[in-house]
């Protein structure tokens with residue numbers, strides 16, 4: 347393994363991912379490379395079927411590359427682990443019969459790694475970080491969507507993962523709720539500066555949520571480009587910078603690469619500011 351800068355948390359190198367079905371071999375991604383740095387809000391964006399979820403699952407250790415490597419914090423990914431926590435869509439993984447505190451304690455108990463008192467202490471600290479101490483003894487149905495998301499994040503963060511993996515977490519929500527959740531996620535990131543790998547197929551969501559955006563081509567997914575998104579928010583929606591970045595992404599997603607240029611050859615582009 348080559349030495350890596352401490353900032354480089356997730357290194358995806360030439361990763362090809364495939365599914366074998368009885369009749370077909372489906373190539374989900376082809377030789378994808380990218381680097382996620384500590385504190386990145388790294389968005390994977392691309393059309394339906396381009397392999398975004400598959401790539402995220404591979405970082406999670408649930409799918410093994412047929413080519414290339416994925417290294418997280420210096421260790422090659424070979425299986426799932428508590429250093430990469432998946433936060434699922436709509437946060438339905440919260441158990442309705444457990445309180446907030448019990449929900450946050452559960453994955454730590456499941457690892458069997460912690461003493462009982464330590465589990466409780468770590469859970470309380472994680473709940474405090476996401477500002478839910480007052481709600482530690484209530485059940486999930488008594489919480490708003492944003493609060494449930496914070497519980498799901500606290501639950502993941504209690505295990506001190508290197509990276510949070512979020513697969514279209516807001517896709518099923520109405521526009522207003524989706525926006526609120528994005529804002530909650532960003533507020534939490536502002537406070538805690540975790541590293542998050544976030545999959546979406548919404549250009550607007552990618553720009554608002556992401557600090558960097560990896561754009562994949564249609565099936566099979568190859569890298570079209572990586573863009574710096576900076577800190578554009580909904581307040582900038584009508585700004586030239588937001589419009590220019592959205593247009594650039596749109597072009598990259600929907601226009602075929604110029605003849606003679608390969609997708610993998612796409613160079614990182616500068617911020618549209």
Ligand SMILES: Nc1ncnc2c1ncn2[C@@H]1O[C@H](COP(=O)(O)OP(=O)(O)OP(=O)(O)O)[C@@H](O)[C@H]1O
Pocket residue numbers: 365366367372373374392393394395396397398399400401547565
């Ligand atoms: N379990 C599976 N078995 C076979 N093929 C699969 C499986 N899961 C996904 N695929 C195929 O792999 C390709 C990539 O799928 P993936 O779900 O990663 O795409 P995606 O970009 O996340 O799509 P979407 O935005 O629609 O969720 C698609 O062609 C899909 O049909």
